[in-house]
Amino acid sequence: MDILALEAKNVNGAETEKKTTQRPKPKAPKKAKRIVYFEVEIVDLKTKEKLLLLDKVEPTSTVLDIKSLFHKSYPKWYPARQSLRLDPKAKSLRDEEILQTLPVGTTASFYFSDLGPQLTWGTVFLTECVGPLIIYLMFYFRLPFIYSPKYDFTSSKNWVVHLACMCHSFHYIKRILETMFVHRISHGTMPLRNIFKNCGYYWCSAAWMAYYINHPLYTPPFYGQQQVNMGLYIFLSMAERTTVATHIHPSTDRVLL
Numbered sequence: 001m002d003i004l005a006l007e008a009k010n011v012n013g014a015e016t017e018k019k020t021t022q023r024p025k026p027k028a029p030k031k032a033k034r035i036v037y038f039e040v041e042i043v044d045l046k047t048k049e050k051l052l053l054l055d056k057v058e059p060t061s062t063v064l065d066i067k068s069l070f071h072k073s074y075p076k077w078y079p080a081r082q083s084l085r086l087d088p089k090a091k092s093l094r095d096e097e098i099l100q101t102l103p104v105g106t107t108a109s110f111y112f113s114d115l116g117p118q119l120t121w122g123t124v125f126l127t128e129c130v131g132p133l134i135i136y137l138m139f140y141f142r143l144p145f146i147y148s149p150k151y152d153f154t155s156s157k158n159w160v161v162h163l164a165c166m167c168h169s170f171h172y173i174k175r176i177l178e179t180m181f182v183h184r185i186s187h188g189t190m191p192l193r194n195i196f197k198n199c200g201y202y203w204c205s206a207a208w209m210a211y212y213i214n215h216p217l218y219t220p221p222f223y224g225q226q227q228v229n230m231g232l233y234i235f236l237s238m239a240e241r242t243t244v245a246t247h248i249h250p251s252t253d254r255v256l257l
Contacts (some may be wrong), residue, residue: 044111059100063093080118080189084110118189125179132206133172139210151216
């Protein structure tokens with residue numbers, strides 16, 4: 001009996017050792033998910049002519065990716081110049097929108113329109129601000145062909161005229177520095193044609209104001225020092241308010257008032 005029990009124990013121990021040393025079966029590799037590609041058709045908004053057919057567009061592609069692919073076939077229409085929409089009367093799609101989240105099937109039609117030549121908003125803001133600064137100084141130093149020749153390169157005897165020049169220059173220099181080092185513009189570009197309207201407003205307003213303030217026949221304010229102090233207080237309080245807002249929200253869009 002002892003011999004039989006010993007043999008059974010040896011057999012069971014060998015089987016157990018064999019099971020423990022046996023390697024586990026490798027798992028079957030997972031099947032790769034099938035990617036459903038999109039077919040994108042780009043149609044001219046005005047003529048309804050088919051401009052391009054993009055085959056096998058990945059579903060995770062953004063509108064900007066589609067614009068880049070379109071730009072390869074039509075180099076003159078860079079992405080910032082393109083407007084793509086799903087319906088001729090709908091709004092333009094944002095660059096960050098993803099193809100598979102749009103209300104389209106696997107075959108999507110985009111309507112294209114040309115926005116015209118574009119400028120970066122940073123360039124627009126700098127142009128708007130540099131112009132008034134230079135124009136005002138031209139009147140302040142009384143360059144030729146502005147006033148009578150006898151007043152060329154003369155200066156005013158009224159101290160408030162010089163104070164106005166310092167405030168005006170400070171205001172636009174501050175805007176230029178903010179545009180270069182503080183503000184982060186969310187919108188990339190704007191149409192080139194708009195810069196003439198924007199700059200016309202700022203430049204003409206600066207010229208109209210500078211002409212009378214720096215005029216050789218300029219007279220001090222009617223209420224004298226009291227009126228000057230009140231105007232200076234309002235200017236400094238507004239400048240301080242915009243500076244604080246800039247420090248609190250340095251990444252917000254810039255709005256010129």
